[in-house]
Amino acid sequence: VRQATLGSLTDAELVRRCRAGDGAAWDALVERFSRYVYAICTHGFRLSETDAEDVFQEVFTRVYTRLDTLRDDGAIRPWIAQLTRRLCLDTLSAGKRVQPTAEPIAADVEDVLQEIDEAFDVREALTELPDHCQEMLDRFFARDESYRTISAALDLPQGTIASRIARCLTRLRSTLEGRSTGSRGSRE
Amino acid sequence: VRETNYLDLKLDEFLARIAASDESPGGGAAAAITVAVAAGLVAMVARCSHGSWPDGPGVAAQAIAIQERVAPLAQTDARAWDEALGALGSAGEPGSGGDVDLERKLDLAAAVPLEIARFGADVAGLAVLAAERCEGAYHADAAAAAALAAGAARAAAHLVEVNLAVRDEDDRLKLARAIEQEAQEAAARALRVVR
Numbered sequence: 001v002r003q004a005t006l007g008s009l010t011d012a013e014l015v016r017r018c019r020a021g022d023g024a025a026w027d028a029l030v031e032r033f034s035r036y037v038y039a040i041c042t043h044g045f046r047l048s049e050t051d052a053e054d055v056f057q058e059v060f061t062r063v064y065t066r067l068d069t070l071r072d073d074g075a076i077r078p079w080i081a082q083l084t085r086r087l088c089l090d091t092l093s094a095g096k097r098v099q100p101t102a103e104p105i106a107a108d109v110e111d112v113l114q115e116i117d118e119a120f121d122v123r124e125a126l127t128e129l130p131d132h133c134q135e136m137l138d139r140f141f142a143r144d145e146s147y148r149t150i151s152a153a154l155d156l157p158q159g160t161i162a163s164r165i166a167r168c169l170t171r172l173r174s175t176l177e178g179r180s181t182g183s184r185g186s187r188e
Numbered sequence: 189v190r191e192t193n194y195l196d197l198k199l200d201e202f203l204a205r206i207a208a209s210d211e212s213p214g215g216g217a218a219a220a221i222t223v224a225v226a227a228g229l230v231a232m233v234a235r236c237s238h239g240s241w242p243d244g245p246g247v248a249a250q251a252i253a254i255q256e257r258v259a260p261l262a263q264t265d266a267r268a269w270d271e272a273l274g275a276l277g278s279a280g281e282p283g284s285g286g287d288v289d290l291e292r293k294l295d296l297a298a299a300v301p302l303e304i305a306r307f308g309a310d311v312a313g314l315a316v317l318a319a320e321r322c323e324g325a326y327h328a329d330a331a332a333a334a335a336l337a338a339g340a341a342r343a344a345a346h347l348v349e350v351n352l353a354v355r356d357e358d359d360r361l362k363l364a365r366a367i368e369q370e371a372q373e374a375a376a377r378a379l380r381v382v383r
Contacts, residue, residue, distance in 0.1 A: 140250065140253070141253060144257065146306045146307075146309070146310055147309075147310050147313055148306070148309070148310075148367070148370070158313070158370075159313065159316075162247060162250055162313060162314050162317050163243055163247075163317060165246060165250055166243035166244075166245075166246025166247050166249075166250065167243060167246065168246075169245070169246035169249055170242065170243070170245070170246055173245075
């Protein structure tokens, strides 16, 4: 229950709890951003699983030890992204010295990183939607369930599922458009 | 030998592959592409009607999601069918995978068209919604999408039915028939809206 409560906090609120030494908040922070960091490592920079795990460990070690350098608590995500990118590049540079045939990073790395960011924006916006919308969108877009399956699972008329999903998408769009952007990162 | 991705082919090349004397791509791949085309029509209708239909963009997003999922099934179906044919041809020979391997490949050869049929029914359902809510100029395209999707669902359900792994009491066959029925009813509704 406590973890679920922490999961509903904004990034800034979660960071404030971490600063206050709340161990569970740290766990929630790692949980919230672990897929993000991993996605940057593997999709953006095409690191091997082993290298990605090393970067992952180092990113969260630095977050833990340098959180006091973050100026804006709400800017934790861009800060983590910046740390991850730098460490990925360090890993690739080190790898090239000993392994010249290492896979090149994605040529369109900036596009990929932007897509990852957008995906996480959507993921965060989803958490602000009513439960029924979250479930409906998750079932259709993430779990790839048919209208028939969704209808049976939620005990709703099959002919209404597509309309309900469309309305939930409209709400999601409004939520995304209403989200503030432009937080600034740390001094690093 | 590197397999050609059908989605990388030009349309005339894909059509030539369909007409060639090789067994694949066959009916399953054609059904998958037809559902993808129908989904594209629904997306177009929904996007063009967004001025008068607030749910239009959300319906278009669903249609595009289905299109992206069903189109690659053309390749998957052809591969599954080739493997099933190969397993049937070598059944009983030394070095073949045996009955378990054959059954697995036949199961897959039935599972893929079942998935295509399911997408066909979903697109037919979306097309009904589009036909009911879109701007008048696009009614005919919405109805066409429903008819195409229902036809492809019927074709795919038939492929499930004739698959050697599927027997009358098989749940997959019952599901395929139910999905086919849904798609036909949806297409009939969409056509009624237009007439």
